[in-house]
Amino acid sequence: xxxxxxxxxxxxxxxxxxxxxxxxxxxxxxxxxxxxxxxxxxxxxxxxxxxxxxxxxxxxxxxxxxxxxxxxxxxxxxxxxxxxxxxxxxxxxxxxxxxxxxxxxxxxxxxxxxxxxxxxxxxxxxxxxxxxxxxxxxxxxxxxxxxxxxxxxxxxxxxxxxxxxx
Numbered sequence: 001x002x003x004x005x006x007x008x009x010x011x012x013x014x015x016x017x018x019x020x021x022x023x024x025x026x027x028x029x030x031x032x033x034x035x036x037x038x039x040x041x042x043x044x045x046x047x048x049x050x051x052x053x054x055x056x057x058x059x060x061x062x063x064x065x066x067x068x069x070x071x072x073x074x075x076x077x078x079x080x081x082x083x084x085x086x087x088x089x090x091x092x093x094x095x096x097x098x099x100x101x102x103x104x105x106x107x108x109x110x111x112x113x114x115x116x117x118x119x120x121x122x123x124x125x126x127x128x129x130x131x132x133x134x135x136x137x138x139x140x141x142x143x144x145x146x147x148x149x150x151x152x153x154x155x156x157x158x159x160x161x162x163x164x165x166x
Contacts, residue, residue, distance in 0.1 A: 003029035005036075013038055019103070068092045131160055 001011045009029035015038050016025045028036065066075040073085035075093050084090060090097060134157045141150040 001027055003027065003032050005029070005032040066093070131157065131164075134160065 003009050003011045004027050006029060009031065011027035012030050013028045013033035014025070015028065015033070015036075016023065018024075028038065067073070068085055068089045069092070070088040071085035073089060075096065078084055078089060078093055079096065084093070084097070134153055138150055138153040138157065141147075141153055
């Protein structure tokens, strides 16, 4: 397969990225992959830290000196490890972290999701009022002409209302 960028050399690198549910795939030769920052000299030497560092924009003299006043972690440590030390780090290092978070989540903040099969069910849940529930059952029993059941429900409603008044 030929490189999808230069269309001259044999493709040796496969890159797949999903952002906001949209997946892009590309096959590149080693030269085009190197220009895009997607390859290392030896494939076995690939490091997640290097990948994250590349995404975050690399080290600078400022990142060597900037330190979170709460936990004491330096910006360099955050960039090297890909982990923050505390919640304040997000504010302290926002200039470097926000672009990375946008690339990963497609948004400036991660907002989470509800399971698709339960989203409507969860949003429709309301606190259950026993009296209201009994009245709804009574109305349904009357409509279905189940008068014996309706009489029992009527008595239950009356008892419940009397207990609430005491």
